[in-house]
Amino acid sequence: MNQDSVLSKQLPFLKLVPLALAGFVAIMTETMPAGLLPEIGASLGIKESLVGQLITLYALGSVMAAIPIISATLHWPRKRLLLMATVGFFVFNAITALSTSYILTLCARFIAGMAAGITWGLLIGYSRGIVHPGMVGRAIAVVGAGQPVALAIGLPLAVWLGKVFSWEGAFWTMSALSLLLMIWMIIALPDVKGLVPQKKLSAYRVFMLGGIRRILLIMFMWILAHNILYTYISPYLSDFGLTDRVDLILLIFGVSSLIGIGIVGILIDRWLILLVKVSLLAFAMGAFSLVIANQFQPLLYFGIALWGISFGGVSTLLQKDMADRAGDNSDVAQSMFVTVFNLAIAIGGITGGVLLEKLGASSFPWAIILFSALIFFCLSNRKRTAPKNTQVPVNRNI
Numbered sequence: 001m002n003q004d005s006v007l008s009k010q011l012p013f014l015k016l017v018p019l020a021l022a023g024f025v026a027i028m029t030e031t032m033p034a035g036l037l038p039e040i041g042a043s044l045g046i047k048e049s050l051v052g053q054l055i056t057l058y059a060l061g062s063v064m065a066a067i068p069i070i071s072a073t074l075h076w077p078r079k080r081l082l083l084m085a086t087v088g089f090f091v092f093n094a095i096t097a098l099s100t101s102y103i104l105t106l107c108a109r110f111i112a113g114m115a116a117g118i119t120w121g122l123l124i125g126y127s128r129g130i131v132h133p134g135m136v137g138r139a140i141a142v143v144g145a146g147q148p149v150a151l152a153i154g155l156p157l158a159v160w161l162g163k164v165f166s167w168e169g170a171f172w173t174m175s176a177l178s179l180l181l182m183i184w185m186i187i188a189l190p191d192v193k194g195l196v197p198q199k200k201l202s203a204y205r206v207f208m209l210g211g212i213r214r215i216l217l218i219m220f221m222w223i224l225a226h227n228i229l230y231t232y233i234s235p236y237l238s239d240f241g242l243t244d245r246v247d248l249i250l251l252i253f254g255v256s257s258l259i260g261i262g263i264v265g266i267l268i269d270r271w272l273i274l275l276v277k278v279s280l281l282a283f284a285m286g287a288f289s290l291v292i293a294n295q296f297q298p299l300l301y302f303g304i305a306l307w308g309i310s311f312g313g314v315s316t317l318l319q320k321d322m323a324d325r326a327g328d329n330s331d332v333a334q335s336m337f338v339t340v341f342n343l344a345i346a347i348g349g350i351t352g353g354v355l356l357e358k359l360g361a362s363s364f365p366w367a368i369i370l371f372s373a374l375i376f377f378c379l380s381n382r383k384r385t386a387p388k389n390t391q392v393p394v395n396r397n398i
Helices: 013-035 037-044 053-072 078-098 102-129 133-144 146-165 167-188 203-207 212-231 233-238 243-291 298-358 361-380
Strands: none
Touching (some): 013 037, 013 078, 013 102, 013 167, 053 102, 053 298, 102 133, 133 243, 146 167, 146 298, 203 212, 212 243, 212 361, 233 243, 233 361, 243 298
């Protein structure tokens, strides 16, 4: 019997939510130190700038682990590997909470970042493996919702947890959530087989598949442009006298991101490339609204909303396109996506810092418009169909 015939044509929501929560835990674990800089610094006796390196080490762990570990474990059952990564969140969030040593904390953050890289490398392929082929786009949208939810509430939640329980309590909370997530995964998640050796492609061969490099380049430019503004949103808002409203602006961005991923989840299986182009247009229009917002400040809020809507679904759209092209090797392709994504975050932060120093925060929207034009050029040269060697294969569900 064809495997697709035994997969329900209804979305298995309760099986997908644990995957979305895994993404939520990964992002929350990454961003929490940003909301707890003074508390962590005072506790460990270090400057806030050094506390910021807890985020850097986490991202570095993700970058260094994703491709080699995912490539080396393609033959493993995917549930086993995902559970091991979730154990990593449980253990190393707890070590972070217990540690009184800056060096030990850095090590814990690095290994937690490795767990995040593995997690992000698995989620898309896992979701493809447990749903009917006609529901893949919606499944990826559900799983991808963990990221914008964490970005929307992550820092405010970290600050609140830090006030209620102390900064250590915030990390204990994430450790406890990871434990509950492990139990849910054990009970609810079906396993997905690894690849047999004959179907495995090396990371290089996956990278050379038609369309993969273009998708990675588009994603790199998009996330880089996004992080120029997102990383330095406070100095940007200071030009409008809104430094004390950063929480409101981030809330608008977060809610708009959820709207964006909701729209994408409904339409992605029919209109993937059109949605990418519409998202890019919204991204550019949002940036242009920010350019002219100094003439009419309500345009600032409109621009932030467009920015959020465009960002909310773009990662899901590009991951779906990449998964379709990589087929059974989507885990390897996704590990590349994770690596380039984190590099774009880092380089976006560096680029934003240089722009802030040399040209001022008002240059940020112009940078987004420039990158939007470059992305449009890449999209306009995109092949309309995937090459024959990347047709979507039969699901790997057992």
